Amino acid sequence: MSDSIKTLIESRVSTGLYDSSHTLSDDVVNELVRLATRAPSAYNLQNWRFIAVRSAQAKARLKSAAYDQPQIMDAQVTFIVCGRLAAHEGLAEALQPSVDAGIFDQAMLEGWVAAAAAGHENNPNKQRDEAFRSASLAAMTLMLAAEGMGLSTGPMSGFDPLAVSEAFGLDEKDLPVMLITAGYAADENWPQKPRKPVEQVLEIV
Amino acid sequence: MSDSIKTLIESRVSTGLYDSSHTLSDDVVNELVRLATRAPSAYNLQNWRFIAVRSAQAKARLKSAAYDQPQIMDAQVTFIVCGRLAAHEGLAEALQPSVDAGIFDQAMLEGWVAAAAAGHENNPNKQRDEAFRSASLAAMTLMLAAEGMGLSTGPMSGFDPLAVSEAFGLDEKDLPVMLITAGYAADENWPQKPRKPVEQVLEIV
Numbered sequence: 203m204s205d206s207i208k209t210l211i212e213s214r215v216s217t218g219l220y221d222s223s224h225t226l227s228d229d230v231v232n233e234l235v236r237l238a239t240r241a242p243s244a245y246n247l248q249n250w251r252f253i254a255v256r257s258a259q260a261k262a263r264l265k266s267a268a269y270d271q272p273q274i275m276d277a278q279v280t281f282i283v284c285g286r287l288a289a290h291e292g293l294a295e296a297l298q299p300s301v302d303a304g305i306f307d308q309a310m311l312e313g314w315v316a317a318a319a320a321g322h323e324n325n326p327n328k329q330r331d332e333a334f335r336s337a338s339l340a341a342m343t344l345m346l347a348a349e350g351m352g353l354s355t356g357p358m359s360g361f362d363p364l365a366v367s368e369a370f371g372l373d374e375k376d377l378p379v380m381l382i383t384a385g386y387a388a389d390e391n392w393p394q395k396p397r398k399p400v401e402q403v404l405e406i407v
Numbered sequence: 408m409s410d411s412i413k414t415l416i417e418s419r420v421s422t423g424l425y426d427s428s429h430t431l432s433d434d435v436v437n438e439l440v441r442l443a444t445r446a447p448s449a450y451n452l453q454n455w456r457f458i459a460v461r462s463a464q465a466k467a468r469l470k471s472a473a474y475d476q477p478q479i480m481d482a483q484v485t486f487i488v489c490g491r492l493a494a495h496e497g498l499a500e501a502l503q504p505s506v507d508a509g510i511f512d513q514a515m516l517e518g519w520v521a522a523a524a525a526g527h528e529n530n531p532n533k534q535r536d537e538a539f540r541s542a543s544l545a546a547m548t549l550m551l552a553a554e555g556m557g558l559s560t561g562p563m564s565g566f567d568p569l570a571v572s573e574a575f576g577l578d579e580k581d582l583p584v585m586l587i588t589a590g591y592a593a594d595e596n597w598p599q600k601p602r603k604p605v606e607q608v609l610e611i612v
Contacts, residue, residue, distance in 0.1 A: 206411035207555030244564040260612040299601035338543035350412030359449040396504035404440045407465040
């Protein structure tokens, strides 16, 4: 195993305390999202959207919608990672570049669009599952990409999704799935918390 | 940025064709799950479970529950990645090692357990969201860990969750969220499919 990814996974901690004296450039924010979107999604739906909350004013709005957790003010940026409902409606557009690149043909695109529509139309539970799955896969990729850049991250599920949607004028189909703080950690963070032994969570059959 | 994680993220493809002439050891399967469970989860719930499907007989059962997708037979292993419902019920046990390690105290454990119970009890939607979120974070970590070991993976959402549960006798609270094939890729796989431009999915505020 490459020591590098193993070390990143083993050393990542969910960071709650940031050193607010640093700044992050637009380029870094863009690069984190570019890498996050290399995550897989069903049918390559890419049913995610990211709001990078970086200005003091926007941070204050987000903090209010996230039970006043202070790390949102101190972290260089907090990403609102959204999964999109009714994602099948955008699938043809999401796949067209794969046809243009010659990876598969228009008939296959149409077959996938029909299959996704058949599965997702009138099935709000499946749409929600898909939003949570895709957004979470992208979120994990973003966190590990950030570790690789020497940055720290903190995933947060403690927020009011409706309040976040209202504070940032989100489309009703963009569902906030996670917040991820990112930036430069302060010195006093907790270590990674112990995990269950593998034999408690794995069965080989 | 470390070239290593960036390269892994950029070069990962969702593999559909495997070279069935290889084998994977128990040690590798264990190591993949050990690293996957370093993923974060709300409250450190660790509400995931992995079934590594590796014998020919078990593969055939899984294939039947996954629309007969042939890569399940050819891949060295397919993980059924489950998220656990009512995860708050197992939180005290999941957190005890953090208290034992002196990371936080018993009072904080009890506070977290009470908060998680208040949020999740009698809230099946939240339980399901949490299962999808935690399992997907672990699944993405597993895929990138596998890339770091020179292995290929293929995430699959095309399966019948009830049929999978029945075929493997899953506890009714263990919800199959994704399948991940893993092993040695054949030569003929598709390249990574193009993604939307970052500016279509990112807003900086």
